[in-house]
Amino acid sequence: xxxxxxxxxxxxxxxxxxxxxxxxxxxxxxxxxxxxxxxxxxxxxxxxxxxxxxxxxxxxxxxxxxxxxxxxxxxxxxxxxxxxxxxxxxxxxxxxxxxxxxxxxxxxxxxxxxxxxxxxxxxxxxxxxxxxxxxxxxxxxxxxxxxxxxxxxxxxxxxxxxxxxxxxxxxxxxxxxxxxxxxxxxxxxxxxxxxxxxxxxxxxxxxxxxxxxxxxxxxxxxxxxxxxxxxxxxxxxxxxxxxxxxxxxxxxxxxxxxxxxxxxxxxxxxxxxxxxxxxxxxxxxxxxxxxxxxxxxxxxxxxxxxxxxxxxxxxxxxxxxxxxxxxxxxxxxxxxxxxxxxxxxxxxxxxxxxxxxxxxxxxxxxxxxxxxxxxxxxxxxxxxxxxxxxxxxxxxxxxxxxxxxxxxxxxxxxxxxxxxxxxxxxxxxxxxxxxxxxxxxxxxxxxxxxxxxxxxxxxxxxxxxxxxxxxxxxxxxxxxx
Numbered sequence: 171x172x173x174x175x176x177x178x179x180x181x182x183x184x185x186x187x188x189x190x191x192x193x194x195x196x197x198x199x200x201x202x203x204x205x206x207x208x209x210x211x212x213x214x215x216x217x218x219x220x221x222x223x224x225x226x227x228x229x230x231x232x233x234x235x236x237x238x239x240x241x242x243x244x245x246x247x248x249x250x251x252x253x254x255x256x257x258x259x260x261x262x263x264x265x266x267x268x269x270x271x272x273x274x275x276x277x278x279x280x281x282x283x284x285x286x287x288x289x290x291x292x293x294x295x296x297x298x299x300x301x302x303x304x305x306x307x308x309x310x311x312x313x314x315x316x317x318x319x320x321x322x323x324x325x326x327x328x329x330x331x332x333x334x335x336x337x338x339x340x341x342x343x344x345x346x347x348x349x350x351x352x353x354x355x356x357x358x359x360x361x362x363x364x365x366x367x368x369x370x371x372x373x374x375x376x377x378x379x380x381x382x383x384x385x386x387x388x389x390x391x392x393x394x395x396x397x398x399x400x401x402x403x404x405x406x407x408x409x410x411x412x413x414x415x416x417x418x419x420x421x422x423x424x425x426x427x428x429x430x431x432x433x434x435x436x437x438x439x440x441x442x443x444x445x446x447x448x449x450x451x452x453x454x455x456x457x458x459x460x461x462x463x464x465x466x467x468x469x470x471x472x473x474x475x476x477x478x479x480x481x482x483x484x485x486x487x488x489x490x491x492x493x494x495x496x497x498x499x500x501x502x503x504x505x506x507x508x509x510x511x512x513x514x515x516x517x518x519x520x521x522x523x524x525x526x527x528x529x530x531x532x533x534x535x536x537x538x539x540x541x542x543x544x545x546x547x548x549x550x551x552x553x554x555x556x557x558x559x560x561x562x563x564x565x566x567x568x569x570x571x572x573x574x575x576x577x578x579x580x581x582x583x584x585x586x587x588x589x590x591x592x593x594x595x596x597x598x599x600x601x602x603x604x605x606x607x608x609x610x611x612x613x614x615x616x617x618x619x620x621x622x623x624x625x626x627x628x629x630x631x632x633x634x635x636x637x638x639x640x641x642x643x644x645x646x647x648x649x650x651x
Contacts (some may be wrong), residue, residue: 196238200229204251213527220524222255227515227524227568234564241564242504245511252518266517267510270385271475278478279375280501282457283329285485285492289449292321292333297439307424311357314338315415318365319407323372324461327562327596327607330366335611338362342616345430349615354424356621359611364414364599364629367607371407371593373400374474375464379566382512383592386570389517390578392585396464396474403593406640410597410633417632421625449492456484512567519571528572537580544582545590545641548573549634552594562605566595586641597633599626 207225212218226248233244249263258266267273286292295317303313314334322330338358347355370376374384374396387394446454463470463477485492486499493499518524536547552569573591577584599608600623608622 193236193238196232196236200232200238203229203232204255208255216527217523219257219522220519220527222257223252223515223518223522223524226251226255226257226518230511230515231568240504242507242511245508248511248514252514257518257522258514263514263518267513270513271473273506273510274475275374275478276378276381276506277501278460278475278481279324279326280329280506281478281482281485281499282460283325284500285449285453285456286321286325287329287333288498289453289492290443290447291450291453293337294440294443294446294450295321297337297443301437301440305429307354307357307426307428308419310341310429311354311361311419311424312415314358315361315365315411315418318362319369319411322366322369322376323404324375324457324464326375327366327370327377328605328610330369331362331607331610334362334366335614338611339614341429345426347616350618352425352616353422354426355616357418357422357424359614359616360418360422360625361415363608363611364418365411367596367599367605368407368411368414370596371410372404373464377596378508378563379595380592382516382563382566383570383588383595385513386516386574387585387588389520390574390584390588392588394585394589396467399589400465402589402640402644405643406593406636409636409640410629413632413636414629417625417628422621448490452487452490453485453492456481459484508563508567512563516567516571520575528575533572533576534580537576537582541582542638542642544587544638546634546638548587548590549594549597549637550630552591553598553600553630553634562596562607565598566592569595586644590637590641593637594633598630600630 204222204225207222210221212221229251230244230248233239233247234241238244239247249260249267252258252263253260299313299317300310303309318330318334321333342352342355342358345354349355367377370380374380380399384394384399460477460481463472464474466472467474467477482499486494533551536544536551539547552565555569570588570591574584574588576582577587596605599605611617612622
């Protein structure tokens with residue numbers, strides 16, 4: 171048996187070695203970019219530190235896009251690079267990143283996501299809503315879409331998709347829907363993906379790109395409360411979501427009108443789950459209290475990061491908590507580390523003047539557009555330059571600092587355009603590789619690259635239009651700041 175396993179592994183070795191060989195080439199190219207940034211002539215109006223920062227950004231993007239190193243490891247290399255190139259001392263880079271108060275906020279959000287899954291509360295909520303929806307396939311798609319949307323308002327979108335995916339796969343397996351040919355399968359997969367991503371726009375807790383945007387806003391002396399973000403962003407997200415949900419059914423009409431079983435099957439599943447467990451009750455209470463505290467933080471003066479730290483204590487309370495020890499609390503630390511790298515590269519771009527230089531040289535043609543069209547232009551710009559990225563957080567790290575400088579340089583409403591850039595960082599969904607939220611369902615073969623590209627491009631265009639209208643309604647033409 172052991173011999174057979176070794177033989178089976180042997181044919182794959184050349185491919186693996188070839189892949190690793192390409193990665194070594196990217197390592198060398200990245201290092202060449204870094205060293206080259208210290209030797210190339212400095213363009214007029216640009217500081218040498220800004221050129222070196224550009225080298226760090228290009229190297230980071232290259233390694234992120236090609237996954238030369240694991241994405242979080244590349245993020246951790248950014249403080250090393252800015253220190254080595256004498257852009258920023260390591261101590262300052264670490265204090266600006268790991269010391270940012272939004273890091274504990276993100277950890278609390280991820281802990282809450284883990285509790286919702288581990289306790290079984292998320293599964294119970296799903297079954298209950300499906301039992302209420304009935305067996306019409308159009309309604310089932312809508313329920314999955316809006317359920318993903320609502321949960322993702324306060325839970326990371328990747329966690330929501332991970333929670334919904336087994337339920338969708340179980341349903342598709344039960345009815346015999348074939349991967350690649352079932353429109354119902356495509357519609358359900360699109361529903362949980364786009365519902366989760368669009369729900370994440372609504373609050374700072376919804377997706378990592380929102381947290382990164384808040385951090386850069388704070389550096390620009392723009393205060394945005396949890397409640398304010400929610401009030402401005404939720405109507406925009408709801409409008410995009412309503413159009414997207416309708417478009418899913420139009421582009422991927424289910425091949426069957428009704429599921430081949432009734433509510434009785436779902437009711438039986440609920441009976442199997444039994445009464446609410448103590449872990450589910452604890453998760454529900456902690457979730458509701460956290461949301462209430464986040465929304466009222468400006469009135470109660472309870473810091474948002476403090477609420478997140480208390481979440482971790484609540485879900486590990488002796489006897490009633492979801493997790494008994496630290497090993498059971500499986501937080502995706504890679505997402506937290508990505509924030510660290512994002513903070514450093516954005517701050518370096520701002521401090522060295524790179525952001526201002528790019529705005530003057532590259533983004534100035536966009537400034538001729540009227541105020542009303544600026545959010546649409548920013549949305550499309552972010553969508554285009556994010557095609558090579560593999561996470562929404564990375565997109566925000568690169569784009570938000572430049573848009574802040576662009577708004578300041580041209581006298582556009584700073585809050586409106588920064589918020590637009592933050593939201594746009596997670597509403598581009600043209601390539602499967604742009605986020606784990608899109609990659610997880612793709613692995614099961616129910617939709618193709620072409621399916622997502624066609625649908626995602628339409629939703630991106632819709633989002634650009636809605637963003638301009640939404641910001642106008644929110645007060646941008648009168649100087650929303």
